[in-house]
Amino acid sequence: MNHSPRLSQKITNIAESATLKVDARAKALKAEGRPIISYAAGEPDFATPQHIVEAAETAIRDPKNYRYTPAAGLPELREAIATKTARDSGLDVPASQVVVTNGGKQAVYQAFQTLLDPGDEVLVPSPYWTSYPEMIKLAGGTQVDVFAGADQGYLVTVEQLEAARTEKTKVLLFVSPSNPTGAVYSPEQTRAIGEWAESHGLWVISDEIYQNLVYGETRAVSIVEAVPALADRTILVNGVAKTYAMTGWRLGWMVGPADAMAGAANLQSHLTSNVNNVTQRAAIAALTGDQQPVEQMRQAFDRRRHTIVTELNKIPGMKTPTPEGAFYAYPDITGLLGQEWEGITPHTSLELADLILEKTNVAAVPGEAFGPSGYLRFSYALGDDPLLEGIQRLQRFFGIG
Structure with missing residues (x-):
């Protein structure tokens, strides 16, 4: 009998894309009827020009x-x-x-x-x-x-x-x-x-x-x-x-x-x-071809950038530098770790991301996907209204507003 592994080691050692994993979970929960707002996918919400x-x-x-x-x-x-x-x-x-x-x-x-x-x-x-x-x-x-x-x-x-x-x-x-x-x-x-x-x-x-x-x-x-x-x-x-x-x-x-x-x-x-x-x-x-639609999208991202940074920085324990490019905010959330939130005390950004998804129906990608723990990634490539609503849910959960 051949006792060699069924799959190659290099394939079994590959980690699943964390961003796609979080986005898939958010979509699955939304399909179940939960009012999920997802900041997980790095994907513009606009139609192709x-x-x-x-x-x-x-x-x-x-x-x-x-x-x-x-x-x-x-x-x-x-x-x-x-x-x-x-x-x-x-x-x-x-x-x-x-x-x-x-x-x-x-x-x-x-x-x-x-x-x-x-x-x-x-x-x-x-x-x-x-x-x-x-x-x-x-x-x-x-x-x-x-x-x-x-x-x-x-x-x-x-x-x-x-x-x-x-x-x-x-x-x-x-x-x-x-x-x-x-x-x-x-x-x-x-x-x-x-x-x-x-x-x-x-x-x-x-x-x-x-x-x-x-x-x-x-x-x-x-x-x-x-x-x-x-x-x-x-x-x-x-x-x-x-x-x-x-x-x-x-x-x-x-x-x-x-x-x-x-x-x-x-x-x-x-x-x-x-x-x-x-x-x-x-x-x-x-x-x-015509680059005007690109400029219109860029202006929308710029507007959302200001909104998300301003609103995230209202949450004590979050430190969000202003991004100058792309469409992501990446707050340092170490100030929120080690504290009890509705009976749960997260010690890593992975645990915090799971907590806010469960309690607020907001999906963000934990820092472990990109290196050290202690951070969350929020894509602001989503509509203005859901962007603001999701952050306001977090503000309420963490005792603001």
Whole structure:
């Protein structure tokens, strides 16, 4: 009899996406009739802009989209992405250095697979997006966390990165704006980190998926714009999901040096082949068409940002820095732990998240999904009215209002 495990160890060791898990639970409870308000999903509540939908409707009637196309993406889309990268990231690249992927998530996965060998270390500023650790493990890499709390605005320093660097360090993960914190590195901070990475010959994977969702006078400066010398050792990952309310369309991309993109395209040719052609045609319309709907969404997010920060900070024990990008608030809730709330004393943010879901029908993602306990992530990509109502439920539960 074969006594080997039914499944591979690498698969059984993968943790479920915590954000999707919380969102699924919230939806299940809502289906049971409970008045759930969920701040769990990182997903705009807006419809995809109409001109993008119309481009897809046209594409689905065209037989040329029923066939295989190049694994790395339609030439027209790769050109559009190269143009966007020059405009927003300050990096001029030919379309041949663009690989179109099935969502930004696949772009990140392929970037780690392209660069990492077993034992290579990746410096990961923490708090971090919940999928990075699993992707690094699947590529054989070792994650090294570099933590910055609310007192630092969730922004790591060069000194912290240098203290974490070893001879095995190969990659720095750089994310600005951040999921889960909404933090954005200043141009000066970005330049300092980029120059440090370049001086040590590190690769950089820069996740720019929230690049166009910034507020006030803030601009998310790309690390390759801040330090052009890094361009030969940087992979930019991005996509249409967040900016254009296209999460379900599943289209992202990678931009990087020719050898890295050739390797990533080779991997994709065996993994998925080309991305859905109708979605690619829609993405062309997104990148080259009317940007006014995007601006309207951004303004709505900005309004909600002010609301959620103001209202969360009315709760004693919550410290919520003002996010400058993305659509998340990430309060430090350590002041609420260790106290009794309706007969229950939570000691971790996971326990607190469970408590507020049970008692207030409000779903938020605990800090354990993104690194250390002691935090909750609230997405403000939901309507103005439910956003305010959910926070008011929390205020009442914690003795305010």
